[in-house]
Amino acid sequence: MKKIIITLIVIALCQSSCIFFDSASSIYIVNNSNEGQIICHSCSDSIGAIIDNMTISPFFKQFDNMKSVILNTDAYINKNTYQRYKISGTRGSFVRRCKDKHVRFFFISDSVFMNNPWDTIVKYQMYNRKLVFTEEELKKNNWVVVYE
16 A cells, blocks of 8 residues: 555656656656665666667676665665656657667666676676566656556
């Protein structure tokens, strides 16, 4: 019940514009799970893939020697909460730059991230869930992504 309430509050606040956030360059992530999650997005169906000479791997690999620092970034979301997730470009271009017009969100449990080097996470695709969205689906969800 608590998860449903958190999700409804986030959606209601986003719709009523009572929460200020830069709508051109951010979305909201709701984490309804019982553990913290590291979030990464990609145009590929696998984490760490190189797409159009771009990859998210260098950002996440930099934390191999100082894992706890990621807890202070918007790539980390605590359990049973929500937060703003910064994206590059505008919301529309964020999705449209993917050749198939689908963006993927990967959720990696904080325990997996903290206990494994990034290369191992990539090699074995150690994520809990991958959610795939088109621009239309994200618009319909008011640019809110819910992980349960």
